[in-house]
Amino acid sequence: MTAELDHLVLAVPELGRAVRDLAGRTGVEPVAGGSHPGMGTHNALLGLTWRGSRRCYLELLAPDPAQRHVPAGATMLHLGALGAGFEPRMLGWAVRPDDLDATVSRAREAGVDAGRPVPASRTTAAGQHLSWRLAAPRPLGLGGVQPFLLDWGDGAHPGDALEPALELDELELRHPDPVTAARVLRALGVDLPVAPGPAPSLRATLTGSEGQVLL
Numbered sequence: 001m002t003a004e005l006d007h008l009v010l011a012v013p014e015l016g017r018a019v020r021d022l023a024g025r026t027g028v029e030p031v032a033g034g035s036h037p038g039m040g041t042h043n044a045l046l047g048l049t050w051r052g053s054r055r056c057y058l059e060l061l062a063p064d065p066a067q068r069h070v071p072a073g074a075t076m077l078h079l080g081a082l083g084a085g086f087e088p089r090m091l092g093w094a095v096r097p098d099d100l101d102a103t104v105s106r107a108r109e110a111g112v113d114a115g116r117p118v119p120a121s122r123t124t125a126a127g128q129h130l131s132w133r134l135a136a137p138r139p140l141g142l143g144g145v146q147p148f149l150l151d152w153g154d155g156a157h158p159g160d161a162l163e164p165a166l167e168l169d170e171l172e173l174r175h176p177d178p179v180t181a182a183r184v185l186r187a188l189g190v191d192l193p194v195a196p197g198p199a200p201s202l203r204a205t206l207t208g209s210e211g212q213v214l215l
Contacts, residue, residue, distance in 0.1 A: 003095035003103070003189040005050050006150050007057045007159075008171070008204055010215055011079055011091035015062035018088060019044050022060065027209030028164055030060055032125035039120070040070030041079055047162030048206070056168070057159045058206075058215075061091065077148070078139045090202040090215055092136075092144040093171070097189050100151040104135050110187040113137045114149060124158075131155055143200025145175045146184050169212070172203040 012018035023029035026046070033043035042064040048056045061079060072080025077092055097103035100117055107114040115135040123129050132155070136148030159165075174197025175181040181194040204215045 002191060003097040003147075003149070004053065005056050005168075005171070006094040006096045007045075007059050008048070008093045008168075008202070008215075009059050009061050009077060009091045010088060011077075011082060011086070012060050012062045012088045013084075013086055015042060015044055015060060018060050018062065022046065022213075025208075025210060025213050026166055026206065028166055030058070031162060033059070033158070034122040034124045034130075035064050035066065036076050036120065036122050038067075038070065038074070040064055040067040040072075040075040041077075042066075043122075045158055045162055047159055047165030048168045049165045050168040050171075054165060055096075055157050055159045057162055058166075058204075073138075077136065081139065090144070090204065092140045093147045093202060094150045095147045095188065095190055096150050096152070100133055100135060100149055103149060103189060107187045110183075112146075112184050112187040113141060114188060117149075117151070128156065130158065142175055142181050142184060144202060145173050145181050145194065145200045147188065147190060149188065166213075167207040168204060169207055170203075170205040172205075174199075174201045174203075176200070 030044035030046040035042040044060045046058040104114045115137045117135045121131040133151040173194045178194040
């Protein structure tokens with residue numbers, strides 16, 4: 001069983017400013033995504049190419065000013081836990097397993113908490129309704145080094161409509177206990193190395209018309 005990279009999540013405090021900044025750094029402007037009703041967030045997306053696949057993207061995830069009433073603990077991927085005025089940072093990443101429910105069960109048997117599959121949805125800026133199932137522990141496991149799991153079913157995938165795309169040259173994972181982190185990834189069907197580091201971290205290297213960008 002091998003899970004495919006679905007998307008990377010860059011947490012940003014204010015969506016419009018982050019879109020302008022990334023467009024200037026990469027030469028590609030992220031596309032308005034939509035809001036996540038009841039989860040306190042909204043997003044913008046930028047297409048990626050990874051190992052020959054175009055079904056992946058970078059998500060800029062920000063607090064939605066129209067959903068200030070949503071408690072921090074109920075926000076998408078626990079974004080509210082970052083507090084006010086946080087610095088942009090790689091928050092997490094998602095993979096698509098062949099079978100979401102089977103992967104969650106196998107992970108549980110291996111002692112790995114992959115969360116519980118729940119439905120989610122949003123309406124794009126163009127009015128398209130997207131729906132998926134998501135499994136993610138709260139907060140994200142291994143400080144974000146553990147990916148959360150997605151199943152788009154038979155519906156549309158956001159990456160299909162994102163043109164142009166940047167090349168994702170490298171996704172680097174670091175953790176103070178790389179052996180344990182690698183074991184967790186294997187339980188989820190993910191084949192990526194984990195390097196030792198003083199704290200959990202994700203780092204993505206992208207290439208666009210303006211050269212390389214490190215996130």
